[in-house]
Structure formats: C-alpha cells, structure tokens
Amino acid sequence: MKVDRIDRGILVALQRNNRIPNIELAELVGLSPPACLKRVKRLREEGVIVGDVSIINPELAGNTMTLIVSVEMERDRADIYQVFRTSILKAPEVTQSYQISGSYDFMLVVTVKDIQSYEHFVERVLHTDLNIRKFHTSVSLRTVKFSTEIELEE
Structure with missing residues (x-):
C-alpha cells in the first residue's frame, strides 16, 4: 500500500467526514473532481480504506x-x-x-x-x-x- 501526500490528505479528510462531497474533497486536496474520485476508488480497491460506517450514539x-x-x-x-x-x-x-x-x-x-x-x-x-x-x-x-x-x- 503506497500512499502519497495527496492520498494522505484524502484519508485525513475522509476519517473526519466520509460524507464530504467529492467536489469539496477535491478542492481540499488540490485535485480535479474526477482525479479525486479515481484516487478514492483506488484507496478502497487496494484496502487502504477498509470500510465506511456511521458511528451512532x-x-x-x-x-x-x-x-x-x-x-x-x-x-x-x-x-x-x-x-x-x-x-x-x-x-x-x-x-x-x-x-x-x-x-x-x-x-x-x-x-x-x-x-x-x-x-x-x-x-x-x-x-x-x-x-x-x-x-x-x-x-x-x-x-x-x-x-x-x-x-x-x-
């Protein structure tokens, strides 16, 4: 699993809020929306992101x-x-x-x-x-x- 600075930025943001719209996430990490979506998909496929959950009280x-x-x-x-x-x-x-x-x-x-x-x-x-x-x-x-x-x- 190899992640670069942009991947880390994506991961930090998604750990805080995995429902952030892709457009906002892309802007946050300095990518175009399609490039950002492609990276998130790769991070899931490679097992870097292992799940998306809602934590309830x-x-x-x-x-x-x-x-x-x-x-x-x-x-x-x-x-x-x-x-x-x-x-x-x-x-x-x-x-x-x-x-x-x-x-x-x-x-x-x-x-x-x-x-x-x-x-x-x-x-x-x-x-x-x-x-x-x-x-x-x-x-x-x-x-x-x-x-x-x-x-x-x-």
Whole structure:
C-alpha cells in the first residue's frame, strides 16, 4: 500500500467526514473532481480504506454502560484462542476485542444497557468457556476520548 501526500490528505479528510462531497474533497486536496474520485476508488480497491460506517450514539440502543474486560486463558494454545475469538465475534455486546500481550490474553470493550445485561453476557459467553482461567472487569465512568481516526505520517 503506497500512499502519497495527496492520498494522505484524502484519508485525513475522509476519517473526519466520509460524507464530504467529492467536489469539496477535491478542492481540499488540490485535485480535479474526477482525479479525486479515481484516487478514492483506488484507496478502497487496494484496502487502504477498509470500510465506511456511521458511528451512532450507543445510548440510542439503551446501552449506557461500557466495561473493559481483561481475559486470561487457561493455556497458551492457538486452538483455544481461536475458539474464544469465534465466540467473541458472535457476541453483540462486544464492540472491540484485542488479543494482547502481558498478564491477560484478550481485552474486550463491552457495551450494555445495565449490570444485569452484563451479567447475562458473562453467563452466556465467559462462564461457558472452560478455557478461561479468569477475567477482570473495569467499569468506564466516563468517555474521555473516542476516535476512529489514525494519525498518518508524512
């Protein structure tokens, strides 16, 4: 994936607002509208842009609690990790999941309506996986920063 200065400008603008009209985007990065559209299409085809989404307020669904769950597996084996990853992909409460290094093997971001919903998630997903040694839950008191933008180097 090779991107130049103009591609970076396009990517920065689209990370902030992917609904910006092509004419405005072209003007912003100093291209003609057809050339800009061609670059955006190439960035999508090459997998530089992997998706276009609308981020909604989780409270709209009644999900007012965000929990950070650290999970330690019983053993360090690829097959056990794969089974866990598969179960997490099916759990709608999990909005982010990371396989990590350190004391824990996975870190999950779980968004639910209330503590009872979280308990249901724990019983359905975590307590049924016999390969989990332990997990630790932290409750988010407030969102300090949430962004999907990544910084692009020159």
